[in-house]
Amino acid sequence: MSTKDEIAVSYDVGNDFFRLWLDERMNYTCAVFDETDDLEEAQLAKLATLYEYGKVTADSRVLDIGCGWGANLEYLAVDRGVRDVHGITLSEAQHAEILARRIPGVTVGCVSYLDYAPPTTFDAIMSICMIEHVCTPQEARKGEAVERYRDYFQRAWKWSSPGAHFALQCILRVRTPRDRADIREIGWASRHQLPGGLAPRMEDIVQAAEPYWEILHVRTRRLDYRRTCEHWRARLRQHEAVIRDRWGDRLFEDYDRYMTACVRGFEQRYLSLAQWSLRRLDNID
Numbered sequence: 001m002s003t004k005d006e007i008a009v010s011y012d013v014g015n016d017f018f019r020l021w022l023d024e025r026m027n028y029t030c031a032v033f034d035e036t037d038d039l040e041e042a043q044l045a046k047l048a049t050l051y052e053y054g055k056v057t058a059d060s061r062v063l064d065i066g067c068g069w070g071a072n073l074e075y076l077a078v079d080r081g082v083r084d085v086h087g088i089t090l091s092e093a094q095h096a097e098i099l100a101r102r103i104p105g106v107t108v109g110c111v112s113y114l115d116y117a118p119p120t121t122f123d124a125i126m127s128i129c130m131i132e133h134v135c136t137p138q139e140a141r142k143g144e145a146v147e148r149y150r151d152y153f154q155r156a157w158k159w160s161s162p163g164a165h166f167a168l169q170c171i172l173r174v175r176t177p178r179d180r181a182d183i184r185e186i187g188w189a190s191r192h193q194l195p196g197g198l199a200p201r202m203e204d205i206v207q208a209a210e211p212y213w214e215i216l217h218v219r220t221r222r223l224d225y226r227r228t229c230e231h232w233r234a235r236l237r238q239h240e241a242v243i244r245d246r247w248g249d250r251l252f253e254d255y256d257r258y259m260t261a262c263v264r265g266f267e268q269r270y271l272s273l274a275q276w277s278l279r280r281l282d283n284i285d
C-alpha cells in the first residue's frame, strides 16, 4: 500500500493548485466522453455511469473508498439526493477540502482502508482509481499482487450488506513500453508522481474479486483517459504563469511532464482504464 507520506506527494501539493486545472468538483480520474468533448460534462457522465454500475438509489448507504476531494460524494448527495454518503481518503488536504464543502448527508474520514472499521454496512461500494495504491511495485515483484487486491475486495465485502453492488474504476497496466524514452518517462512518472502506487493487471483483478464479488460488467476506456489527460494538460498550460509564480517552475514542469507521459501511456496502450460493475456474492464457501 502507498504510505501516508507517499499519498501526500501525490495529493497534498495544494488544493488551490489542483482547483486551477481539474474540473469544478475536482475529479482526478478518467472522464467519459461518449456524448461530449467538454471536461465538466464528461466528468459528470463518468459519475453517472458509476452510479448505475453501483445500483445506487436515494435510499442507499454508500461508501466511496479513496474519495479524493469529494467529487463523487457531492454528486451523490446533491445531484442524486442520496441521503447517506460516506467517504474515506488518506490525504489530509483532500479531507480538509471535503469538510470545507459542508455537503449535507456526507461524512468523511481521513483513514486508510486498512484501518477502517465502519459501524454499519453499506448498500453500495464505490472506488474510483484508488486500487492503484493497494499493491506496491515491490509487493507485485514478490508475486503478492492478487493477495493484496483480494484482501481489499474481502474488506469491501465485509463492509457491505447482502445484495450490495460495487462500482469500481481503475487504471490497468497492459504492456511494458518498448521505446526507451517511454520506459524512462513512465518510470519517472510512477516513481515521482505516484510513489508506492501501481496500476493493476486486469487478470489480477479478475482473480482477486473471487470469491467475494461477481463481475457483472467490465468496460475499458483507454482513449477516454488519454482525452482526460489532454484536457488536464491544456488547462495546466493555460495557468502556467500563475503556477510558476505561486508554486515554482519545478511544479509546473513536473506536472506537464507527468500529463505528457500519461497521454503517451494511454495512446500506446501501455495503460488502459476499466470500469467494473460487481455484485456481492452473499453465500460464499
Ligand SMILES: C[S@@+](CC[C@H](N)C(=O)[O-])C[C@H]1O[C@@H](n2cnc3c(N)ncnc32)[C@H](O)[C@@H]1O
Binding pocket: 001, 002, 007, 011, 026, 027, 028, 029, 065, 066, 067, 068, 069, 071, 088, 089, 090, 091, 094, 111, 112, 113, 114, 127, 128, 129, 130, 133
Ligand atoms: C487518484 S485519487 C482518486 C480520487 C477520487 N476517487 C477521484 O475520482 O477523483 C486516489 C485516492 O485514493 C486515496 N487513497 C490512497 N490510498 C488510500 C488508502 N490506503 N486508504 C484510503 N484512501 C486511499 C487517495 O487519498 C485519493 O483520494
